[in-house]
Amino acid sequence: MPPADLTAELEELHAAAFGWAMSCCGWDRTAAEDVLQATYLKVLDGRARFDGRSSFRTFVFGVIARTAREARRRAGLRRWLPLASLLLAVDGRPDPATALVRADETARLVRALGRLSERQRQVLHLVFYEDLTIAEAAAVAGVSVGTARTHYERGKAALRTLLGEERE
Amino acid sequence: MIERDDHHVKRAFEALRREDAAGTPPFAATIAAARARRTARPRRRALELAAAVIVLVAVVVISIRRERAGVRLEIDLATVRWQAPTDFLLNLPGDELLRSVPHLGPRGLDRRTL
Numbered sequence: 001m002p003p004a005d006l007t008a009e010l011e012e013l014h015a016a017a018f019g020w021a022m023s024c025c026g027w028d029r030t031a032a033e034d035v036l037q038a039t040y041l042k043v044l045d046g047r048a049r050f051d052g053r054s055s056f057r058t059f060v061f062g063v064i065a066r067t068a069r070e071a072r073r074r075a076g077l078r079r080w081l082p083l084a085s086l087l088l089a090v091d092g093r094p095d096p097a098t099a100l101v102r103a104d105e106t107a108r109l110v111r112a113l114g115r116l117s118e119r120q121r122q123v124l125h126l127v128f129y130e131d132l133t134i135a136e137a138a139a140v141a142g143v144s145v146g147t148a149r150t151h152y153e154r155g156k157a158a159l160r161t162l163l164g165e166e167r168e
Numbered sequence: 169m170i171e172r173d174d175h176h177v178k179r180a181f182e183a184l185r186r187e188d189a190a191g192t193p194p195f196a197a198t199i200a201a202a203r204a205r206r207t208a209r210p211r212r213r214a215l216e217l218a219a220a221v222i223v224l225v226a227v228v229v230i231s232i233r234r235e236r237a238g239v240r241l242e243i244d245l246a247t248v249r250w251q252a253p254t255d256f257l258l259n260l261p262g263d264e265l266l267r268s269v270p271h272l273g274p275r276g277l278d279r280r281t282l
Contacts, residue, residue, distance in 0.1 A: 007199070014195040019188045033193055037202040045206070106187050109180040128174075128181035159177060 009056050010040055016130055020061050023125040024068035027110055035068045042067065054139050061130070061140040065122070112162035120155030123148050 010017070018036055025031035039060065042048040048063045050056060113121050119141060126137035138148035260266075 010199075011195045014198070015189050015192050018192045019185055022188055029191070033198065033201075036198055037205055040199060040202040041206055044202070105180055106184045109184055124177075125181075128178055129185050156174065156177065163177070163180070 006044060006050075010043065010060070013057055013060055016057070017060055017064060019129060020125070021064050021068065023113075023121065023129070024065055025071070026114065031068075031071065035064060035071055038071070039064045039067045055136070058132070058136050058139050061126070061132075062142070065140060065142070108163060112159055115162055116155050116158055117151075119143065119147075119151045120158065123151040124155045124159060127152060 017039070018032065021032040021036045021039070022029065025035055039048075042063055043050070043060065048059075050059045054062075113124070116124070122141050123134070123137045126132040126140055127134060132140070134148050134152055135145050137152070138145045141148060141151075143151070
């Protein structure tokens with residue numbers, strides 16, 4: 001795909017990609033922007049190559065998920081460095097500014113999602129937020145369709161319980 | 169895929185999407201920041217590599233110097249042995265006989281006499 005087409009496709013997906021990056025980074029806005037920039041760079045430089053086996057959207061979401069995982073791994077290593085607290089790192093928690101401006105309902109949802117396993121959170125986000133099918137969500141998360149369906153069902157049941165608890 | 173009783177979960181996710189969409193950074197700014205990273209990254213990589221090489225060289229030099237100087241960490245337990253004031257109670261008359269092996273002389277016992 002020519003670079004101009006890639007840029008146009010990325011622009012079309014930008015809002016959805018940012019939402020997905022936010023989810024992968026535990027709603028830490030700074031970390032999500034960082035991951036999104038790194039992802040765009042990988043796609044535009046050809047380090048992540050779209051081979052047409054899935055939709056472009058699924059491909060970009062997969063790259064975002066991988067990039068966020070790499071960022072978390074790096075952040076984990078950096079914690080061992082001296083003065084690590086001075087470095088910006090993805091720690092999987094919402095940043096205070098983002099948490100402050102959230103409405104009650106969405107703040108409850110973010111808190112409840114934070115208590116699910118990473119896979120359950122990913123699959124639910126991809127299905128409910130990004131309107132992907134379970135098969136597409138499985139491709140993005142890098143798991144089989146059966147596994148994704150299990151995460152979807154269990155995650156949904158857990159989320160309903162957690163949202164019920166939050167409301168009480 | 170989404171069942172009827174999932175609607176309130178779906179509504180909550182839609183609200184989350186609307187909030188995130190309102191705070192989405194402009195695409196042009198994200199691309200510009202990504203391109204700026206492209207130019208900054210090789211310099212950062214070079215700095216990280218240089219730091220790693222410096223640390224490695226320092227470790228090698230220090231270990232070679234220590235080896236040449238013959239610095240060895242030895243612990244002399246005799247110097248740190250603690251003596252209790254009541255240790256004299258353990259001294260028995262003739263206890264030097266218990267700490268040594270009796271010497272039977274150069275010939276030892278004659279088998280023929282046994």
